[in-house]
Amino acid sequence: MPKNADQDPATHRVLIANRGEAARRLIRTFRKLEVETIAVYSDADKGALFVEEADFSINIGAAPSNESYLRLDKLIEAGKERSATALHPGWGFLSENPDLATAVESEKWIFIGPTSEQARDLGDKVTARKLAEAAGVPCTPAWSPEKQEQGDAEPSLEDWTRQSEIIGYPLLVKAVSGGGGKGMRIVRDSSALKDAIHSARREALSSFNDDRLFLEKLIEPARHIEVQVVGDGFGDVAILGDRECSLQRRHQKLVEEAPAPHIEKDIRQLMHSAAKNLAISVNYRGAGTVEFLLDSSGENYYFLEMNTRLQVEHPVTEEAYGVDLVELQWLVAIGKKLPSNLDGKSPCAHSIEIRVNAENPSENFIPSTGRLLDCCWPSFEGIRVDSGIRSGDTVTPYYDAMLAKIIATGDSREQAKDRLIQAIDCTSISPLQTSISLGRDLLKSEEFSSGKFYTRMIETDWGEWCSPVIPESWETPLRAMAKKLLTTETKSRKSRQRRRGTCWDNLEGVLP
Template sequence: MRRVLVANRGEIAVRIIRACQEAGVESVAVYSEADAASRHVLLADRAVRIGPSKPAESYLRADTIVQVALATGCDAVHPGYGFLAENAAFSRMCAENGLIFIGPSPEVIDQLGDKVFGRRIATQAGIPVVPGTGDKAATYEDLVELGRTAGFPILIKAAAGGGGRGMRILNSEAEVRSNFEDAQRESLAAFGSEVIFAERFLTEIRHVEVQVLGDHGGTVVHVGTRDCSVQRRYQKVIEEGPAVSIPLESRHRIEDDAVKLVSEIGYVGAGTVEFVVDMKTGNHHFIEMNTRIQVEHPVSEMISGFDLVREQLWVADPEHRLSFTQEEVSLRGNAIELRICAENPSNGFAPSPGLITELVLPGGPGIRVDTHCVPGWKVSPYYDSMIAKLVIHDVDRPAAIRRALRALDETRIGGIHTNIMFLKSILSHPDFVANSVHTKWVEQHQDELLEPPVRTTLQPA
């Protein structure tokens, strides 16, 4: 592999280009009109404009991206996350044009993009799933039967969905009746499929995921767990690793189940297997697998010392095997990732596009900042509001929290609204400090978290 086209933007494009540089591989960036001065454009060996600012006219144009890759002599395409990263048709188009798609095969993307199929594979492998409507498309009668047998509330999901879109909590048979067809229409409009399924809604859960890597020789390794329970409307806000919220023995069982699932399907590249852990019983259940690098992959990199993106580049070659074994994975300390977003928490978390007039980022031991922004950068209204990821590592969780608060105190971003104070409030809250949060905790405490934080004293270990 000599040259890679990076089919993305923002901090993940910067991250991939840096990995290419360290691996001795040339990079080609693509950019929209809004991103002409972006850091990923400046860092790449070559950059090509692919269209207007709207994603549908630029970053989602699979045909244009493949044409650019061929015209610039690329051997491979790295999709990052979002946009075309889990698009089987794009992966197939790359293969048909002789380009290596840095990710799993289109067949695997198709299979795991269907959450019903994922449940079926997990069940076949003996991995627990949340009680639900089984491994097929759910009918109205299936939802009613689930509510009667497992008990309400139940949770409807789009089989082809993700990121919390298309999810509805139903509390009674009457709500099933009034929501079923609407949910099908919403799923069809958003994901091109009206297939839905349902699970029993677990009220207090942890969201725990496992970073996995596979190669063409059938080897699969995991790089530990991450706890992504701090969420707002199903969107992750803070991620931690390892998931010290659950006992070590439980973590090992989850890691083993993740490897078992990935081995079952012959997965190649980096991926994430996601579980929920019932806080009342301690039981874990598989929910889905994401066939791409994740926003929160730096958490696993900080605690393991491995460069996961460089590993993606390496194993994309069928002749190459993973550069490390499971026995060589040794997790050290704790890491926390904070998503800094251009949004206004006091105004319903409305996006806050505009000109960044001041940008002071933190530094010091154990601190990593992934961003594409510079002073004078104009945050566009066309893309996701995340403008930086602040990743902190220290010897244990209390030390990492202290370091994270210090790093946020150092951070200054002017000209736009950000969620920095909201992140400080979460990190300072006694529940977070005690590691007793769950996926609905932010919404239950949102008014309190919008107030200026009151620091909880964290004694050094």
């Protein structure tokens, strides 16, 4: 335990090694706990909300993340300059990099997350599978070369082909250090294996600086179910329910909910026990998520991976179970035991979340960037919005496309769904294109109501989805209103038009 872990919380100062809505979410809890925060920001984020809301702030470099938020040395230097005593990595960026935990603890600060050893072992897909198997967690058939270190002989294509036939097609070629679908390829027959290995290896090296690969049986169709764990590092682990995360595209989640619907009670309990056993086996510290694939029968589940950080979708767990996961992270980081009534806590509500991404789902999800002229979020009973933006902000191409999350909670799944649809209808983000209309249609679909969806549904069954079309009779009045709203008067009373080329000019993305 770091030497300052037992000091008065009010004397701590936490560096938030993140940006946007993630940074704002963390700052909110630390303000409640009366713990000071330090925001680090790039040149692109100079005027961002999270910078204003932190107690202290410091610029750490140029807009590209590899010159700012991914620079471990700059994070540590910023912490020293602002007298940090702890660091929270949030999610994304360096949140699962074991070197960050090592560097933080070498400064005698508190790292609000797992140990560097836990982050390293569970972040390595092959090592994590071995740990899961040793803990009795069901895993899919898989194979990885025994040696993949520098200087070792590269397994031949014949080796890969032979092992693929043993596992059986379809299968996945996956990056050992992968995540988010990067360095992963689906292979349905032997003719595609060679190209899959080569392309996965290139992408893995580019994304993770690690080109090691392994084979894993593909389970399809399947649901993506994850279990929330919190460990205190003393051997005590609490399970805080599960989440449904199957509605995703290219392995990026769009809609999440807690608890996961339509799972048999005994299967749910088995998954919870498996997640707990894995976390206990490594004496896990902090918040983590054990992810599973649940097959179409609903009777067989398989270990996918364990994320050693707070998940983007953690708000649905907080709302459904009445907890603050960031506060729990802080408690165990400063050496406190978990509350005695935490493990196995029953849900007090149902919560559903939609991610709001600045991308156009009708055009293969191409990014949408530019200045936000109007940003209005819903505010009524059962609605929570975790956002990092406001009107006047500029969305840049340097970072992840997610702008915000809208979370709806109700006494039942149906009530939560209805509230979320209403909240979406009350949301205005212009003139950027976003994924919000796709999310709305997913929520209103029969597949969502029945719970009969799976991880590749958006790519397969919804491949022809398009944004709502504006009725021709609406175009003239809408163009007139847009022109009036977006025309300003200068002091010389000369009309100045906003630049063209936005959705106001072609009326795309407007909900009729």
